[in-house]
Each structure stands twice: as C-alpha cells, then as structure tokens.
Amino acid sequence: MDKRKIILDCDPGHDDAIAIMLAAKSGLLELLGISVVAGNQTVEKTVRNALNVCQYLKLDVPVYQGCKQPMIREKQMVAGDIHGESGMDGPVFEPLVKTAEKKHGVQFIIDTLLGSEGDITVVTTGPMTNLAMAMRLCPEIISKIEEVVLMGGCYQLGNVTPAAEFNIIVDADAAHVVFTSGCKITMVGLDVTRKVLCYPEIVERMGKQDNAAARLFVDLMKFFNKSQKEVYGWEGGPLHDPVTIAYLIDPSVLTIKEMYTEIDIRSEQSYGRTNCDFFHYSGKEPNSRVAVDIDVEKFWDIIEDGIRQYSQGG
Ligand code: BDR
Ligand code: CA
Numbered sequence: 001m002d003k004r005k006i007i008l009d010c011d012p013g014h015d016d017a018i019a020i021m022l023a024a025k026s027g028l029l030e031l032l033g034i035s036v037v038a039g040n041q042t043v044e045k046t047v048r049n050a051l052n053v054c055q056y057l058k059l060d061v062p063v064y065q066g067c068k069q070p071m072i073r074e075k076q077m078v079a080g081d082i083h084g085e086s087g088m089d090g091p092v093f094e095p096l097v098k099t100a101e102k103k104h105g106v107q108f109i110i111d112t113l114l115g116s117e118g119d120i121t122v123v124t125t126g127p128m129t130n131l132a133m134a135m136r137l138c139p140e141i142i143s144k145i146e147e148v149v150l151m152g153g154c155y156q157l158g159n160v161t162p163a164a165e166f167n168i169i170v171d172a173d174a175a176h177v178v179f180t181s182g183c184k185i186t187m188v189g190l191d192v193t194r195k196v197l198c199y200p201e202i203v204e205r206m207g208k209q210d211n212a213a214a215r216l217f218v219d220l221m222k223f224f225n226k227s228q229k230e231v232y233g234w235e236g237g238p239l240h241d242p243v244t245i246a247y248l249i250d251p252s253v254l255t256i257k258e259m260y261t262e263i264d265i266r267s268e269q270s271y272g273r274t275n276c277d278f279f280h281y282s283g284k285e286p287n288s289r290v291a292v293d294i295d296v297e298k299f300w301d302i303i304e305d306g307i308r309q310y311s312q313g314g
Pocket of ligand 1: 013079082125151165167240241
C-alpha cells in the first residue's frame with residue numbers, strides 16, 4: 001500500500017514533538033518535511049526544538065523555518081506557561097548539529113504541493129500562519145491539497161479564553177483563510193484532545209520500552225504534566241497534537257461530524273473562537289469535519305506502537 005504523504009506544520013512544543021515522533025516512523029505515512037511556525041515560543045526556538053527532536057531520534061527529515069508572526073495581528077502570543085522558556089523544556093539534548101533548510105517554510109509548502117499530484121495532506125499542529133500565507137501567495141495550491149488535518153479550535157470550551165483555543169487565537173486570520181479555502185478540513189479540537197490525558201500510568205507504560213523515543217516521551221511528559229497541573233489542575237496533560245497523526249494512521253480512532261465552522265475574527269470577547277454549527281442551525285453547507293469523540297484506548301495503543309517503531313531500526 002502506498003504511504004500517505006504528509007507535510008507537518010508545527011510549533012514544537014511538547015505535544016508537537018510527539019506528533020513528529022509518531023509521523024516520522026509510521027509505516028503508513030511519508031513525512032515529506034516539517035515546516036515550523038511561531039506559536040508555543042518564538043520561531044527561532046520552535047525551529048530549534050524541531051531540529052533537536054529530529055537529531056535525537058535520528059530522523060532524516062528536512063526542517064524549514066516559517067513565519068515569525070501572525071498574518072495581520074501585531075501581537076505574537078506564546079505559551080511559556082505550558083511549554084517553558086525554550087518552548088520544549090524538560091529534555092536535555094546533545095549539541096545541535098542538524099540545521100534548518102535555507103528555503104522558507106511557506107515556500108516549501110507551495111513548492112511541494114505544486115509539484116504533487118494532489119495527494120498530499122497538510123497537518124497543522126500550531127497556528128495556521130504558514131499554510132494560510134501559502135494559500136494567499138499561491139492559491140493554485142488549494143486544489144492540490146488532499147486534506148488539511150489540524151489540531152486547533154473547539155466547539156465547546158477554549159483553553160486561552162472561554163471561547164478560544166491557542167492555535168486559533170494566535171492567528172485567527174490565518175485559520176479564517178484556511179477554513180474559507182474550500183479544502184477538505186478535519187478539525188481535531190480540544191473536545192477530543194482533552195480526553196487523552198497523559199496520566200502518570202501512561203507515562204510509565206510508554207517508558208517501559210527501552211529506546212530513544214520512549215525516553216524522549218517520558219522527559220517531555222514529566223515537564224508537560226507539571227505545567228498542565230499548575231495551569232489547569234489536571235494530573236495528566238492532554239496530548240493534543242499527536243491526535244492528528246493517530247487519526248491518519250487509523251481514522252477509526254475519531255468520530256467525526258460534518259459542520260459549518262466560522263472563525264471569529266471580529267469580536268473582542270470571543271476572538272479566535274471556532275464557531276462550529278453543531279446543530280446545523282444555519283442551514284449552511286458544512287465546510288469542516290469536526291472530531292466529536294475519540295477512542296482513548298485505541299489512541300494510547302497507537303502511541304505505544306509508534307514508540308515501538310524506534311526499537312525496530314526501521
Ligand atoms: C495547542 O496549543 C499548543 O500549546 C499545543 O502544542 C497544541 O498544539 C493546544 O491548544
Ligand atoms: Ca502545537
């Protein structure tokens with residue numbers, strides 16, 4: 001079976017790192033490249049984190065630096081309270097040798113999609129600035145995208161404000177561009193990612209494997225769980241970003257409902273909200289497939305299997 005081709009656009013970030021880990025060694029996915037955006041920290045830091053993860057896991061995947069700031073908003077939000085000063089506090093890495101490619105992340109997305117046969121899925125696990133900029137610079141890419149799978153948004157409660165989730169509020173204009181593009185969009189929001197809480201038992205289970213991925217998982221989650229407890233009071237942090245990859249590996253892990261989704265880019269209180277028309281009040285044609293439930297056991301099995309790939313030298 002042909003592997004499904006993906007571009008991973010991310011802002012590592014503890015959970016982004018695990019998304020990279022899962023995507024890079026899956027026998028079902030071909031990770032064409034990683035583009036990086038400002039989000040959990042400044043882009044210089046998130047690129048460094050992506051390179052560190054690739055170097056540590058010995059992944060031969062190109063990493064491209066993308067946008068440093070949102071499309072329109074002046075203010076760059078970061079999530080130092082959750083991900084620390086570096087954007088990925090916790091693990092200690094060897095001196096960094098791997099370098100980012102010269103090409104800009106947005107140009108990488110454009111060139112890769114233009115040169116494709118319409119068989120590439122774009123996964124975003126950070127603010128959607130790079131993808132939206134690529135769509136505005138070169139609208140021809142839109143028809144080339146097989147599917148956009150994003151971690152972001154929620155039809156219930158946000159995590160930055162009661163209304164908004166981090167990846168969307170950081171650059172709501174970018175999300176608006178993507179959601180109005182006409183692409184097939186699968187939204188993996190907090191509604192499901194908050195169900196995969198990485199409790200200490202899970203950290204222990206994953207840590208039982210004796211390989212580099214398991215060690216990285218444990219080091220990342222120890223820090224992540226501590227900050228999630230401080231900020232939200234949870235004993236285990238939600239492993240948001242890898243849900244996108246788990247879904248591509250086994251779509252049956254998610255229950256999906258089609259909805260019309262509009263990004264709030266105007267109001268003050270609810271700026272960045274993904275207004276998902278769950279009950280189809282508006283009568284508008286759905287423009288998104290929104291995850292409404294997750295098979296939690298299946299998800300952790302996928303993560304465990306993903307870590308196992310690193311013991312198999314393949
Ligand atoms: C999202 O925000 C980031 O902090 C995480 O990496 C994830 O992509 C969750 O709201
Ligand atoms: Ca992220």
